[in-house]
Amino acid sequence: MLTARQNLIFDADDTLWENNVIFERVVDDYIAWLEHPTLSHTEIRRILADIEEANIVTHGYGSQVFLRSLADCFTHLMQRPVGTGERERFDEFAAAFTSGKLELIGPVHDVLDDLATRHDLFLMTKGAHDEQQRKIDASGLADRFAGVHIVATKTPEVYRRIVAEADLDPDRTWMIGNSPKSDIIAARAAGLRAVFVPHPNTWAHEHADLDPTDDGIVEVAALTDLRRYF
Known part of the structure; x- marks a missing residue:
């Protein structure tokens, strides 16, 4: 840990x-x-x-x-x-997209609350701003994060901008997500570390092969496993 x-x-x-x-x-x-x-x-x-x-x-x-x-x-x-x-x-x-219902994956509240006792948490999601904000509001998770960022796309340039604006040290900053292309590869290209959390229904457009020799990437089976690393 x-x-x-x-x-x-x-x-x-x-x-x-x-x-x-x-x-x-x-x-x-x-x-x-x-x-x-x-x-x-x-x-x-x-x-x-x-x-x-x-x-x-x-x-x-x-x-x-x-x-x-x-x-x-x-x-x-x-x-x-x-x-x-x-x-x-x-x-x-x-x-189907306007019901207002949101299904959290696993014990998200507990995991975030635990990690927040030892680390600084941020949220970064891409998509239409109003739509993503509605999801964040419905989740009840916003107060767990020191910063919430809704971006049009996740590119290395966007990661660098967010890190600079928040004055984060890239060597101590990890992107945690399920999308190989935008969460892992783009974050690594920006000099961040990354945690890959596979999801069986990850969008096909986000599929990509990860470098198995990259020691800046950690793979976990579920969010609960983050407690073992952080």
């Missing part, structure tokens, strides 16, 4: 609370509803993933961009825009 005080920056979606599983359920419902006559479930998911990737570049992250991708995919597959008859179904897809 590290005895010197560390700076622990936590990811939010799929690290502290469930998120991508909601998107996955909507995608399954969407594809079943489409009942496309020739394309398989897998083929439609691949087309939707390509459309999502393009929309992320142009419009960023968040449920509204995702819903836009569903509509764009519908237009692509059906060769017509979403009509009045389909609007009610799209409203149902949107409702």
Whole structure:
């Protein structure tokens, strides 16, 4: 266990609370509803993933961009825009993200409370600001953190900016999250250390191979295991 005080920056979606599983359920419902006559479930998911990737570049992250991708995919597959008859179904897809309910992953409160007795905790989440703020408010976790940062994307430059603004020592700063690409690789490129907490429903766009020889990365099976290292 590290005895010197560390700076622990936590990811939010799929690290502290469930998120991508909601998107996955909507995608399954969407594809079943489409009942496309020739394309398989897998083929439609691949087309939707390509459309999502393009929309992320142009419009960023968040449920509204995702819903836009569903509509764009519908237009692509059906060769017509979403009509009045389909609007009610799209409203149902949107409702999955506005219920206000949030499912924390494991005993998050206890883990954060314990770690806060020895270390300084921060939160860094990416996406649409208002949407992420609603999740943070619903979680009841904001007061556990010395700083909360909502960013459009997680790049090495963004990590360096956050670390500089908070006057953190990179050698004692750890990014903790489930996304190899944005939580681990980007943080390591910025000179931070990182803790990888795998999640079975991590978004496919965030998948990436981690360097098994990098001693600046620690992998744990669950958030509760953080107590063994910090």
